[in-house]
Amino acid sequence: MNSTATGASTGTGKERRGARRYALEREVAPHVDPRWAEAMLIELRLQGVGGAHVGEALGEVDSHCAESGEEAQDAFGDPVEYARSLGLPTSPEQEPTATARAVLPTVVQLVGMFLTLWSVPALVAGDPVDVSVGQALGAVVLAAAVGVLAWRAEPVLRMLVHRPVVGALAIGAGATALVLPLLLLQTELFAVPAVPALVLGGALLGLGVGMELRRATGLRSTDPVVAPLQDPATTARRRREGRRIGLLGVLLVPAWTVVVAVLLGWLAA
Structure with missing residues (x-):
């Protein structure tokens, strides 16, 4: 009796998690296996395809499956290979220059954060x-990592999506390359007064947050997947959800800075 109830509860939990995971796929392509649709969607996004083109491509697959009764796997084959065969254009927002503009506010915030925490x-x-x-070398490593991400974002994202273990190891190696110089190379280059350094760090942090807020609330800040003939209310809802997530992300660096700064100040006192 108890084991049956537990199994039913677990099944319900899995169904709920699946419904949340595939909510977008079921909404845009309700007649397609959501796992197949998810793989196609991820591949197109990794290619930098805009949301409207992704929705249109999924809508065509959905229309075919609805009319013919075929499974997407049988009609179109592997979703990743099919997505690559479409040759859809890359969104201008996914170009290296656009990516660099997108990560610039975060870089400014990180510089302000480190300067504040050191001060x-x-x-x-x-x-x-x-x-x-070590601090100077760490700044160079951070700038190089940001440059690589802006220049070759697609391979990095592919590794994180398709090879999460390798991606986690790469992130760990990058973090080690950033932290080790701070611990091992402590020879002083120069010294600056604490008050101006703290003011500059706070100013840079505030500037980065302002830049990020402006980008997160802009009209082009989100690029939702839009199905053909989708009603404007659904599109507006997805844009609101994207902006809400973006705004939460903006708060991460300043919130972390405040918490760590208070801890460091308490330890120093």
């Missing part, structure tokens, strides 16, 4: 901010 303990202790060789 707080020095300010509490009444000392200047010592800039070490």
